[in-house]
Amino acid sequence: MTKAVLALNAGSSSIKFALYEAAGAGDLRRVAKGSVDDTGEAPALSLSDRDEPLRIDPGASGERRLEQLFAALFEAVEERLGGRELVAVGHRIVHGGMVFSEPAVIDDAVLSALEGLTPLAPLHQPRGLEPVHEMRAMRPELLQVACFDTAFHHHLEPPVSRYAIPRRFEAEGVRKYGFHGLSYEFVAGRLAEVAPELCSSRVVVAHLGNGASLCAMRDGRSVDTTMGFSALDGLVMGTRSGAIDPGVLLYLQSVHGLDAGELEDLLYHRSGLLGVSGISGDVRTLSQSGDPRAKEALDLFAFRASRETAAMANSLEGLDALVFTGGIGEHSPLMRAAICARLAWLGVEIDGDANARGEACVSAGNSRVRVLVVPTDEEQVIARHTLRRIVARA
Numbered sequence: 001m002t003k004a005v006l007a008l009n010a011g012s013s014s015i016k017f018a019l020y021e022a023a024g025a026g027d028l029r030r031v032a033k034g035s036v037d038d039t040g041e042a043p044a045l046s047l048s049d050r051d052e053p054l055r056i057d058p059g060a061s062g063e064r065r066l067e068q069l070f071a072a073l074f075e076a077v078e079e080r081l082g083g084r085e086l087v088a089v090g091h092r093i094v095h096g097g098m099v100f101s102e103p104a105v106i107d108d109a110v111l112s113a114l115e116g117l118t119p120l121a122p123l124h125q126p127r128g129l130e131p132v133h134e135m136r137a138m139r140p141e142l143l144q145v146a147c148f149d150t151a152f153h154h155h156l157e158p159p160v161s162r163y164a165i166p167r168r169f170e171a172e173g174v175r176k177y178g179f180h181g182l183s184y185e186f187v188a189g190r191l192a193e194v195a196p197e198l199c200s201s202r203v204v205v206a207h208l209g210n211g212a213s214l215c216a217m218r219d220g221r222s223v224d225t226t227m228g229f230s231a232l233d234g235l236v237m238g239t240r241s242g243a244i245d246p247g248v249l250l251y252l253q254s255v256h257g258l259d260a261g262e263l264e265d266l267l268y269h270r271s272g273l274l275g276v277s278g279i280s281g282d283v284r285t286l287s288q289s290g291d292p293r294a295k296e297a298l299d300l301f302a303f304r305a306s307r308e309t310a311a312m313a314n315s316l317e318g319l320d321a322l323v324f325t326g327g328i329g330e331h332s333p334l335m336r337a338a339i340c341a342r343l344a345w346l347g348v349e350i351d352g353d354a355n356a357r358g359e360a361c362v363s364a365g366n367s368r369v370r371v372l373v374v375p376t377d378e379e380q381v382i383a384r385h386t387l388r389r390i391v392a393r394a
Helices: 064-080 110-116 122-136 167-171 181-194 246-256 260-269 272-277 285-287 292-316 326-331 333-341 352-357 378-393
Strands: 004-009 015-022 028-035 043-049 085-093 143-148 201-207 210-218 221-225 320-323 370-373
Touching: 004 064, 004 122, 004 320, 015 064, 028 064, 028 260, 028 378, 043 064, 043 143, 064 110, 064 122, 064 210, 110 122, 110 260, 143 181, 167 320, 181 210, 181 378, 201 221, 201 292, 201 326, 210 292, 221 352, 246 260, 246 285, 272 285, 272 292, 285 333, 292 333, 320 326, 326 333, 333 352, 333 370
Parallel strands: 004 085, 085 143, 201 320, 320 370
Antiparallel strands: 004 015, 015 028, 028 043, 201 210, 210 221
């Protein structure tokens, strides 16, 4: 019987998933994909082969709601197996800490270790582990594999990885980890296929979405990245502040009396584009707004992205290519143009028509820096890692 692998990518408010057939010789063929949106009163299951999303009973809450969400997801997956045998589930896990530098088969010890990393990613880690617990309860015989967003940057060393604080904190794990590694891994692999001449070049990849970061890359490896100890660092994001003067946090504590939980909520959920605009954290909504605050928020996003691109170029000692990926990077010509305009001094020039059409290469003919748009596919990376673990255990 043909084997199948399920890839689960749990985000803050949705779970993307994709079902793959193991086509032989380590190859994968995608059978179906979809997402579960858990925002609003009625969760919805969207599938690539359905025109309308499937609404899930909104009456349940807490653990019961989770059970219903995953039961609906798993039912949809089983309906699309078509005689294939589901042999494993791969998960995106945001944080691997210093221990996990590559994907790991999840057993009791690994699960306990991952739960122990929750203080390093208090919002993301539990969310990524929810599907693991649900799958263990529903199908305990299934092999489960954890794939880490931090693993792509695991090899970073001082000075890149170091903060200027007493060393005892570094010894307990306070250092730069970097995130969005599954996306960067996919883009690195894709560049090797579509532009192999860039593989050894100085490349900055801009993963721009509700969460946003940059990665300086050479030879398909991370040299530097904007996210650090947490997924709050670096760029302005949809609802996250990005890098901020620590003095601001001290001020908010001492003058406004905000405690740790209130600061966490402010920095993760009420800042970024949403905080500056007071309208939305969505670039699409802000781009269509006539409110001057919307423009100010978009200007700040482009300013910070371009400034940090220059910092990444410094880590690379030059810049040969800029690659846009992620929801904003792939689908917002306006934001690509705004960022590139601020990088003209580095030799970045884009072709307005190619950019408007969203072509794979949007740089102008006279640009010293190539500018590419590469759609990312984290689920494919998860599925490939999972398949390799199956083969290794055979």
